[in-house]
Amino acid sequence: MSTKDAGALVDDAALLGAAQVRELAERLEVRPTKQWGQNFVIDANTVRKIVRVAGVGRKDVVVEVGPGLGSLTLALLPAVKKVIAVEVDPRLAGALEQTVRDLQPENADRLKLVNADALTVTSLPGADPTALVANLPYNISVPVVLSFLEHFPTIERVLVMVQLEVAERLAARPGGKIYGVPSLKAAWYADVELAGRVGRTVFWPAPNVDSGLVSLVRREPPSTTASRVEVFRCIDAAFAQRRKALRGALASWAGSPVLAEQALVAAGIDPRTRGEQLGILDFARIAENRPQPADA
Known part of the structure; x- marks a missing residue:
């Protein structure tokens, strides 16, 4: 089975439909909460599309954050080697394995459940994940993506469904109003693209x-003598006062406006430039040219 067809070949009977989702939620006494950003997918074609666009296949170990009632999990299991599902809600975590056994008993051994807050996860049991595929809770989507890219260098591809505004921010290019910290930090790890839109009715x-x-496809980070932490601090400072020119916005980060200007000039950047005009390579150059304290 090719990865292109993997999502499409899952029979409807092995997936969750709208009636089953509601029935399962009622039986578990689960009421979707804003606190955990829970919105359950009830459309089989949507989860098939996610698996297809993710491009995952039989060799992939996929980590799924926030599997909920299992809509996407059930679409992933027939297509991949293993799914490591990270679920914070203990009731949902407790029911997911049974749902898989009921609908896809032949794939039950491919599921590994981790009952934990995804933002605290820095290691996973079993094989190293090669992909992150998830319908992410809106309120933690960017921190989760960045955290997993940081802590799991074996993740080669990410395909996540998030709030459209968040997706657009992650994939934004320099020069636009929505371009900012998420765009740049994601670009440190990967090539980022908006891979589609999803309506509310699913x-x-x-x-x-x-x-x-x-979609995020991992590549090598920028070649720089500055660390990722140093570059990210520079980015945070630049966008804390995004309306300011970088000479002023980076003053506290560099130590003074004069030192900020020195770092910018050394990096080949006009001090009057604003952060939204620069790419990740530019910020890497600025960070590596930050003047060191005299007693360093």
Whole structure:
């Protein structure tokens, strides 16, 4: 089975439909909460599309954050080697394995469940993940993506469904109003693209916003003598006062406006430039040219 066809070949009977999602939630006494950003997918074609666009296959170990009732999990299992599902809600975590055994008993051994807050996860049991594929809770989507790219260098590809505005911010290019910290930090790790839009009606309950699919394909980080932490601190400083020219915005980060200007000039950047005009390579150059304290 090719990865292109993997999502499409899952029979409807092995997936969760709208009635089954509601029935399962009622039986578990689960009421979707804003606290955990829960919106459950009720459309089989949507989860098939996610698996297809993710490009995962039989060799992949996929980590899925926030599997919920299992809609996407059930679409992933027949297509990949293993799914490591990270679920914070103990009731949902407790029911997911049974749902898989009921609908796809032949794939039950491919599921590994981790009952934990994804933002605290720095290691996973079993094989190293090669992909992150998830319908992410809106309120933690960017921190989760960045955290997993940081802590799991074996992750080669990411395909996540997030709030459309978040997807657009992650995939934004320099020069636009929505370009900023998420765009740059994601670009440190990967090539990022908006991979599609998803309407509200495929969820229960239906959210008040549209969703988007965003694809990240890992590549080598910028070649620089500055560390990732140093570059990220520079980015944070630049966008804390994004309306300011970088000479002023980076003053505290560098130690003074004069030192900020020195770092910018050494990096080949006009001190009057704003952060939103620069790419990740530019910020890497600025960070590596930050003047060192006299007693360093």
